[in-house]
Amino acid sequence: MVKPESNPPLSRRERLKREREARILNAAATVFSEKGFHQATIREIADLADVADGTIYNYFADKFDLLIGLLSRLAEVDRLQEELTQAQQKGAQAFFETAFRQRLNRIMQAEKILQALLPEVLVNRELRQRFYQQYVSRLTSLLEQYLQQRIEQGHIRPVHVPLTVRIIQSVLIGLLFVRILGDEPLGSQWEKVPQVLTTLLFDGLNPREEEDDRPGLVADA
Amino acid sequence: MVKPESNPPLSRRERLKREREARILNAAATVFSEKGFHQATIREIADLADVADGTIYNYFADKFDLLIGLLSRLAEVDRLQEELTQAQQKGAQAFFETAFRQRLNRIMQAEKILQALLPEVLVNRELRQRFYQQYVSRLTSLLEQYLQQRIEQGHIRPVHVPLTVRIIQSVLIGLLFVRILGDEPLGSQWEKVPQVLTTLLFDGLNPREEEDDRPGLVADA
Amino acid sequence: MVKPESNPPLSRRERLKREREARILNAAATVFSEKGFHQATIREIADLADVADGTIYNYFADKFDLLIGLLSRLAEVDRLQEELTQAQQKGAQAFFETAFRQRLNRIMQAEKILQALLPEVLVNRELRQRFYQQYVSRLTSLLEQYLQQRIEQGHIRPVHVPLTVRIIQSVLIGLLFVRILGDEPLGSQWEKVPQVLTTLLFDGLNPREEEDDRPGLVADA
Amino acid sequence: MVKPESNPPLSRRERLKREREARILNAAATVFSEKGFHQATIREIADLADVADGTIYNYFADKFDLLIGLLSRLAEVDRLQEELTQAQQKGAQAFFETAFRQRLNRIMQAEKILQALLPEVLVNRELRQRFYQQYVSRLTSLLEQYLQQRIEQGHIRPVHVPLTVRIIQSVLIGLLFVRILGDEPLGSQWEKVPQVLTTLLFDGLNPREEEDDRPGLVADA
DNA sequence: TATGAATGAGGGTTCATTCAT
């Protein structure tokens, strides 16, 4: 299932190479996320990765290619489809809560990389397109299919599928954004977000007959 | 539109100065949004504003100060409080739909400026804090107050107010983000978003007894 | 006659600009001729010209453009046609002696520039073509016309005009080359060359009845 | 062709080494002549020679040493003295025509190497001196001796021997130069040059009583 | 106050050379 990459007789040389590339990408993520792509210098990344400046160019064509490398790693590690497929066996609401939790976890894990990428994504056409295709539209497609299906099954109200999916996508990205902005409640209560979000999405703000007493719905901080 | 500051007669000299500053800021917004802050050059902005390079430094301390200028203009023109106060006279759902429409309209009007600012907001601590305070947290506060009130009045289900408000904020910012990414449905159906979003927020995805037949809920594109 | 460029009301600013450009080109000629184009650094040229590195780029697009600038100056200052036209009023042999003297003088005056240009001329296609057109082929054409005419008039033996002219051209360039190589006799007896060359070219090596007693034909060094 | 050095049996190992060195020098000549010494990279030469970068440094001390290697090969292969000695048995004019033909043939054969060397010869003091000694002055000396002798024998008019010889040398180098410049007539009629040059050198441009009808003296292209 | 040329620090990138394998 998960391409096991099980050709492990990697030569020592090959292992060193991979390890070096990883170190460089890590360093790039750190420096980019702290200073921004343009403020970051190759020198600084090289120092942090403990290689010489020139070595970076044995692994990446140029500075921008480091961003591409980060984006690739982002997409590569992500098990988006598999995760979502598993979650589909649950009910609709549980599916969304699971999906949100997965996505928000991923975002948190990859926060540094995302913080390195996002600013340039907004600015660079090529990166923007790659990011949209490799990162955004994949989730969009899956959600559209899922939502459509569930609507047809009557498990979900008939809504404007494309826009609803965009709205859901936007929440996720927006949450990352506001989190990066340093918003305190989001920073400290990130784990609660999936549930609040799911409840909101399913039950809405409208008051119901039956009072809802589940914990976590009211701020306790 | 609402220019209550028009008290003093303003000398010809003064008018010229203001007009020049506006031209410079416009040029900066255009160039920054197209190329990004770091790719943009003072020369290019000066050319577009039809002034000499050096002139810009009579109006702004340095290149970064142009961003501050754009942020100020963003906040300055915005009638956030007044608009929301007006909307509060409506019912809760109508309030949100109005508020969303206002916000999304503002976002669209100021898209160029926002596209110029956002990348640097993610990268520059000072700008980030200013942006958060002048642009994000103002809405957050107002929404928190409003939501709290309505919950106490029983018009809205008791929800986790801080996170709910962050989620709402995130939708707005995220929508802008996905729009900038070039997402087609968002680009072409931007006007429908407020209603879809409001319905989603209030009624949720859960199916109800009574079928919902209001127009615009199902994609027709 | 010599376009006097008599629009002297050059502003002070303009004069300074021209003077700066000249200083830069002089410095470039010096450094290029001493170290070669690739060994030369912009820093060094700037220092010698007493300007900042960046200033050079206000006058020349890039390092290579300095070579183009040198080539232009070479062609610009040269009064090739006028000089030759004057010389045409003399007899054939006197014409050539005059022409050789003019050319060899020019070469000596411009030796630094030529030494800066030649190596790159051999290496860079664009410069090669420009050099050939602006510097070499102009003389070639004039000589071809002149030789053809004189042959038709019977003042010169019928020879293979194109090759003969190339041979003459080659002597001039070759003499410069051997001079640059540091050849001593050429360095110290450069002024004798035109006469020796002319005699050789007209009378040849074949011995004649009448012994030739003109001075300068036998080495006295 | 004439390989009298073939005394020792040469081990397989030794043969491989020589062959490798030859491949490297060939590659260097090709790349240098096409791009120039400084534009050429060791990588490119190594690729063309089908060896690794580092291998080149087992054969040559550094990049510059490749030029020295080319110069050595140039001098080594050249049978200057033997060829000229043979030619001396002819009459003076035949001698020169033979000598010119030999030299111009050599130049053509070695054009690539010369084109690789000349630019750096003009720029690098050490290479310049070596080139002058190993390539230029050897011919100069031989010609000076020969010319002096013939003059004393009365077969050649008494001319300024040192300068005359320099002029002859200069023609050869200059012809190579103009050829490299891409001059068309020289490129296509290179074989005619020795004869035209010899006639010019011996008979001069002065018209004679007897009309000269030998072929090849008038351009037919 | 507007101008725009001069400034020069800064950084991405190249590539000859080294050296562990």
Place this chain on the structure above:
DNA sequence: TATGAATGAACCCTCATTCAT
């Protein structure tokens, strides 16, 4: 001895900023 990845010094060029006019 051959390999080829790592090294890091070196350099062209950009461009924000200054300042004489």
